[in-house]
Amino acid sequence: MKLSEMSESFCRRDISACEEDGRNLLYPSLLRPGNESVISSEGISVGFSLVKMAEYVPAKKVKGRYVRDERIINGSGSKNTGHLSYYSRYHIPCGRFRLQLYTPYEPEGWHQIFTQTKTCDLISQIQKIIKMAHFALPVLKKEVQAQKERAEAHCLRMEQQMIEHKKREPIRKREEAHNASVNEMQGIMAK
DSSP states (O other): OEEOOTTSOOOOOOOOOBSSTTSOOOOTTOOOOSSOEEEEETTEEEEEEEEEEEEEEEEEEETTEEEEOHHHHHTOSOSOGGGGSSOEEEEEEEEEEEEEEEOSSOTTSOEEEEEOOSSOOSGGGHHHHHHHHHHHHHHHHHHHHHHHHHHHHHHHHHHHHHHHHHHHHHHHHHHHHHHHHHHHHHHHHHO
């Protein structure tokens, strides 16, 4: 595991820190270093992201921080619960983690997400995570090859554009010189 080199043009895939997959919450304390975090195997890089998940729960502000309001969550409280009719809900870290493995070569390529639950932690999933990373190597090798082919095609297009530009530049300069001399001649004739 390492941070990728600055010269490597990897892309980071977004990961949701929210416990429910329907929302796309990027939690403010999400670690996003400048370079992508990668695992290198057989010369191929697999990107990974690790986030602490957050729950969307009733909360109250205590000393400048939002904390769970257990009275509302548990449904307990005073006999008159009318004062609980209005409360705030916030995304609060729940102590579980989500790990994402992804291809850093393509923004929408292969990815696999492993989520820690109340009954199954990430440590017990390590063998599965390693197996998925090894199964992904052939897919990633194809993506690396496709990326190299696209880069070569882009270089060829750029070279062709430079050759065309070099051919057109003398013609453009001659036309500019001709137009300038015609305008100068017309100005002299008008005087």
